[in-house]
Structure formats: structure tokens, C-alpha cells
Amino acid sequence: MVDVSTLYIVPTPIGNLGDITRRALSILQQVDIIAAEDTRYTGRLLSHFGIMTRTLALHDHNERQKANILVKKLMTGQNIALVSDAGTPLISDPGYHLVTRCRQVGIKVVPLPGPCALITALSASGLPSDRFSFEGFLPPRSKGRKDKFTEVAQDPRTLIFYESPHRIINTLDDMLEVLGSERMVVIARELTKTYETIHGVPLGELVEWVSEDRNRIRGEIVLLIAGYRAGEDYLPLEATNAVALLAKELPLKKAVIITAKLFNVKKNTLYKWGLENLQ
Structure with missing residues (x-):
């Protein structure tokens, strides 16, 4: 009753x-x-x-x-x-x-207890589930997404987002630019349905995997991102933007030294990024 x-x-x-x-x-x-x-x-x-x-x-x-x-x-x-x-x-x-x-x-x-996409995805993701942060839907525009990823880049908790299929490729590209290719990310789609897919690999590999088959982005999508771990070679978007700007007027090494001091990041990591992206 x-x-x-x-x-x-x-x-x-x-x-x-x-x-x-x-x-x-x-x-x-x-x-x-x-x-x-x-x-x-x-x-x-x-x-x-x-x-x-x-x-x-x-x-x-x-x-x-x-x-x-x-x-x-x-x-x-x-x-x-x-x-x-x-x-x-x-x-x-x-x-x-x-x-x-x-x-x-x-x-x-x-x-009443019952179905919830974020919990369903988290339980099967293989990512730490003792601490996590559900962030809801990502902003629809690239700048908003990059700002969000920059904001949470050093959060140690597993991060969970909802995303629509028509934005997922651009979202992963934005995530790659901010978080780098080595961060572990899981994409979970069509949960509990016939074509349920839960696939987790480093972000650089995930971008390639998704681009190989458009069917891999159909349906409702949950994105789960491994939390930041101390010691990772993390570069905030502001740092890469700054070194890119300075490198237009200065030698790369000089630009790296200045930027590393300003943003308290590793010079070697920043220099490696510069060689890969600015040369």
C-alpha cells in the first residue's frame, strides 16, 4: 500500500x-x-x-x-x-x-532504489569506485569543455560525465588536449541494451578506437576518467598555451624555462610537449 x-x-x-x-x-x-x-x-x-x-x-x-x-x-x-x-x-x-x-x-x-546509468557504468569500469565525482553533462561548446577539464584535471577522484553521441568525438579531442594521451578513460554506451559497450584504454587510444567505427558512439554515453595521480606529467592548458605563445618570440628552451616557473610545472615535460607540438 x-x-x-x-x-x-x-x-x-x-x-x-x-x-x-x-x-x-x-x-x-x-x-x-x-x-x-x-x-x-x-x-x-x-x-x-x-x-x-x-x-x-x-x-x-x-x-x-x-x-x-x-x-x-x-x-x-x-x-x-x-x-x-x-x-x-x-x-x-x-x-x-x-x-x-x-x-x-x-x-x-x-x-526507491533502482537503475542509474552513472552507477551502472562505474561498477563495471575497472576504475576506482571508493571516491568519485559525478559532473553531469559537459558544456556544449569546446571552450566550456576545455575549461571544465582544466578545472578537474588534478582531481584525484574518478570523474563521471554524461555526453551525447553527436558531441562525443569533439569532447574526446578536447579532453585529449587538456588531459593528455595517457589518462585512462572508459566509454560506456547503450548500458543494459543489446549493443552495450564498455571500453577503457588510455585516452589517446580511445580517440583512435572511437574514430574507427561510428557505431561505437551511438546511443546514450557515460564517460569515466581516472583520477589524477601525483607524479603524473600533467600540463595545465594555460601552461601549454603560454609556452606556445612565448615560443613565437623566444627559443623553445627559454620559453619553457619562463613558463615552467610561472605555472610550477616540470621543465622536461613542458619541453617534450613543445618538441612534439610546436616544432
């Missing part, structure tokens, strides 16, 4: 419909309303399981407005299930404002 005046956070499958739990099906069957990111998408899921519960759209563009409406319904004794298109609501999906409003006014919020 569901409780009255309760908001249920209900994860839904990220691909394989068999991953939905019996508890999730029971909740979706019994609540008064299902708040869904896309009612058409959720409607297909509900139809598959023979669930006739009324749905209401709750997405990024209307959440603030609809949150107040749903809270009023909850306060009259109705119960509501929140779902996203796939996976766990609020994880790079709508729901934050609704949950916050409910907690502010004392409405009971009950989370």
Missing part, C-alpha cells in the same frame, strides 16, 4: 525493461498521479506493464510552476510518483524543485 500525501521517487529502466523493480511497478500502479519528464515516453513504459495511472508533465521548462501545483495536490491527501525518462529522477533530470518544495512544507518524500 502507498501512503497518502507522499511523493515517491521512482527510478525506471535505462534500457532493459526487466530492470524495473516489483516495488516500482506497485507504486506506479497505486499512486494518484505520475509526474513524468516526458509523458509520451513514460506512457509507453506504463502501457508495457498495463498501468493506467494518470500522468502529468514535469520537465525543465515548467518544473517551478508545476511543483507548486503538485505540492497542493499532495497536501490534499493525494500521492504522487516522480519519474524521469530513464534512470533515477534528479540525476541530471528534473525533480529538484519539487523535492525541495515538498521537504520545505513537510511532505513525506520516499526514494
Whole structure:
């Protein structure tokens, strides 16, 4: 039985419909309303399981407005299930404002465990899972992505991003420029589906692997990046940009000495980069 005046956070499958739990099906069957990111998408899921519960759209563009409406319904004794298109609501999906409003006014919020792409990918990645940082979707433009990679380049935790297939090649190129070719990166796509792929190699090799077959970038993508380890020959983007600029006016060795002092990086590493990229 569901409780009255309760908001249920209900994860839904990220691909394989068999991953939905019996508890999730029971909740979706019994609540008064299902708040869904896309009612058409959720409607297909509900139809598959023979669930006739009324749905209401709750997405990024209307959440603030609809949150107040749903809270009023909850306060009259109705119960509501929140779902996203796939996976766990609020994880790079709508729901934050609704949950916050409910907690502010004392409405009971009950989370159900279930599918989540980032956790599914992490568990099979082979990267350290004791500490990780989920960073959501990357910026759509190259500069924004490079800035983000520069920001997290020395983070020791495993880093997890979501990315769309039409941007993945450019994203990997930007990552390569900032993080270098040796950083271990895992690409996980189509998780739980027929063509599920989880492939992890040094970034330089991954860029080549992806470019060999366009099918390798189809579907929903999770990117996992190994955390920074002390002693790695890391060069921040600002340092490589600076040495490239100075090398236009100075001998490479002189440009390297100045840049290494400014950015506290290894001269040998910077000089090697200069020989490979500026000569």
C-alpha cells in the first residue's frame, strides 16, 4: 500500500525493461498521479506493464510552476510518483524543485532504489569506485569543455560525465588536449541494451578506437576518467598555451624555462610537449 500525501521517487529502466523493480511497478500502479519528464515516453513504459495511472508533465521548462501545483495536490491527501525518462529522477533530470518544495512544507518524500546509468557504468569500469565525482553533462561548446577539464584535471577522484553521441568525438579531442594521451578513460554506451559497450584504454587510444567505427558512439554515453595521480606529467592548458605563445618570440628552451616557473610545472615535460607540438 502507498501512503497518502507522499511523493515517491521512482527510478525506471535505462534500457532493459526487466530492470524495473516489483516495488516500482506497485507504486506506479497505486499512486494518484505520475509526474513524468516526458509523458509520451513514460506512457509507453506504463502501457508495457498495463498501468493506467494518470500522468502529468514535469520537465525543465515548467518544473517551478508545476511543483507548486503538485505540492497542493499532495497536501490534499493525494500521492504522487516522480519519474524521469530513464534512470533515477534528479540525476541530471528534473525533480529538484519539487523535492525541495515538498521537504520545505513537510511532505513525506520516499526514494526507491533502482537503475542509474552513472552507477551502472562505474561498477563495471575497472576504475576506482571508493571516491568519485559525478559532473553531469559537459558544456556544449569546446571552450566550456576545455575549461571544465582544466578545472578537474588534478582531481584525484574518478570523474563521471554524461555526453551525447553527436558531441562525443569533439569532447574526446578536447579532453585529449587538456588531459593528455595517457589518462585512462572508459566509454560506456547503450548500458543494459543489446549493443552495450564498455571500453577503457588510455585516452589517446580511445580517440583512435572511437574514430574507427561510428557505431561505437551511438546511443546514450557515460564517460569515466581516472583520477589524477601525483607524479603524473600533467600540463595545465594555460601552461601549454603560454609556452606556445612565448615560443613565437623566444627559443623553445627559454620559453619553457619562463613558463615552467610561472605555472610550477616540470621543465622536461613542458619541453617534450613543445618538441612534439610546436616544432
